[in-house]
Amino acid sequence: MQITLDPETRDYLRKLRKKERDKKRYIKISVILALDAGHSAQEVAAILGLDDATIYRYAAVYQNVGIEDYLKQNWVPYVGKLTEEQREAIRTEVSSRLYISARAVAAWIECTFGIHYHEKHVVKLLHSLGFRYKKTQVVPGKADAQAQEAHIAAFEQLMAEKNENTVVFFNDGACNGACNGAHPQFNTNPEYGWILQGEAFEVPSQTGCQRLNITGAVNAQSTVALWEKIEAIYPGKRMIHICDNAAYYRSKLIKEWLRAHPHVKVMYLPRCTRPYSPNLNPIERVWKLLKKEKINSIWYECFEDFKQGIMDFFNHSYLWAMELKSLVTLRFRIIGY
Structure with a gap:
């Protein structure tokens, strides 16, 4: 993964990083500058404490949308192995009955879509779908x-x-x-x-x-x-x-x-x-x-x-x-x- 910046953009990003107070934006700028300096994705990941996939994703987004949109916080992140239709199906399924563990949700995903998810990744997935792990509320069973x-x-x-x-x-x-x-x-x-x-x-x-x-x-x-x-x-x-x-x-x-x-x-x-x-x-x-x-x-x-x-x-x-x-x-x- 290699990114080559023109001198004007490189100078702009260096000045922008020096003034940046938002940690995520600072890291995203640093990724681009480090790749421009000739470091590999693996080296950048090790330096910044990220994983390789994040470095590749940042680089791809930068190359596709440019610096301004790249630094916005509202671009759609990587959503994993699932399509949007599959995510919606999971949201519907988990809303329809009580799943008391992420492991049970992972089993349903694998059985339904043939996709294996680790339990900790299912937790992140459920959070992204709007679910939170909390107590149920007891209500009368025969309410008119x-x-x-x-x-x-x-x-x-x-x-x-x-x-x-x-x-x-x-x-x-x-x-x-x-x-x-x-x-x-x-x-x-x-x-x-x-x-x-x-x-x-x-x-x-x-x-x-x-x-x-x-x-x-x-x-x-x-x-x-x-x-x-x-x-x-x-x-x-x-x-x-x-x-x-x-x-x-x-x-x-x-x-x-x-x-x-x-x-x-x-x-x-x-x-x-x-x-x-x-x-x-x-x-x-x-x-x-x-x-x-x-x-x-x-x-x-x-x-x-x-x-x-x-x-x-x-x-x-x-x-x-x-x-x-x-x-x-x-x-x-x-x-x-």
Whole structure:
């Protein structure tokens, strides 16, 4: 591989390299100057810490498009052994079902196209196709999308028709999991974070499963005692409490209380994801932020410290005002297949 530059271009590239601050552009200029100086592709690769194929590719692109386009960062790089149609087929296949390893994708490529790929190259290929290796999200297996759509439509109509004398609350109490919702468990949980490669960030854990029970609504805390406190805050207002289908929200006590307070109504979330529809209840997002900030990967030596940490979250909620403002919105995600 030989490139011969005219004196004017050679001088221009030397001056350009001297002022260049972008590492990739600096290397690309150096490749051309080194080949012009008579070095072989193998020698240039060894000097610059590149592979031979990259040197040949840079030289070919330079000869085909010229210096200006060669130094642009938007030229299409080498894509390997696959055609664009094959890449699109891989994108479709990996999107259609869950592949838990790059090795499985490599096996599918070899079986389908007869092309062998090393596992590490499949990882790069998948990244170039827009895939990232991350956790799956668990959603209810029997979610009624139509019921959710109907609930959202009814809620939107309620919000459009309500006047300034009506106040709407989202409620949530005892939830459906050991560490979910309003039952924070006195223990640490793993959490994503930036950790040095090759290092571990260890957080001690507790034994047992002691929990702190919290009942809440987006504007305050839940059920009869809470609703009466809310009434004291909003005297003379018409109240609408949006609740899931937990048994206590339909209990005899609640029904009797509602009969005695006709200005208070309950709007139940649809029974499309067991008794609960967390995707339709914004306060679930508050519990998620609570776990992230005060529970996951945080060590509390005793239960009282744990309880105080939880209370600090609510007593100093202004510290998370921006996160809460972006999380607690009336945008709902419909779950369904």
